[in-house]
Amino acid sequence: MDKDLEKLFDFQRFAENKRLSAMLAQAEESLTRTLSDEELELVNAAGDPAAEAAKQKLK
DSSP, X not given: OXXXXXXXXXXXXXXXXXXXXXHHHHHHHHHHOOOXXXXXXXXXXXXXXXXXXXXXXXX
C-alpha cells in the first residue's frame, strides 16, 4: 500500500486533482498524527508477552 500512496503523491504533483488531493491529505494526516495516551497504553514496543498478562491482572 505504501508504494501505491507514493505513486499517488507523485501523480498528484502533476494532475492537481481536487478529489485525489483530499484523499492524500486524509491519508497523510492519519499516518502522521500523534497517538493519544490511551492508544500509547496499547503499544508494546519491546514485545514483552508478560505485559499483556500483567494488564489482564490489573482488570
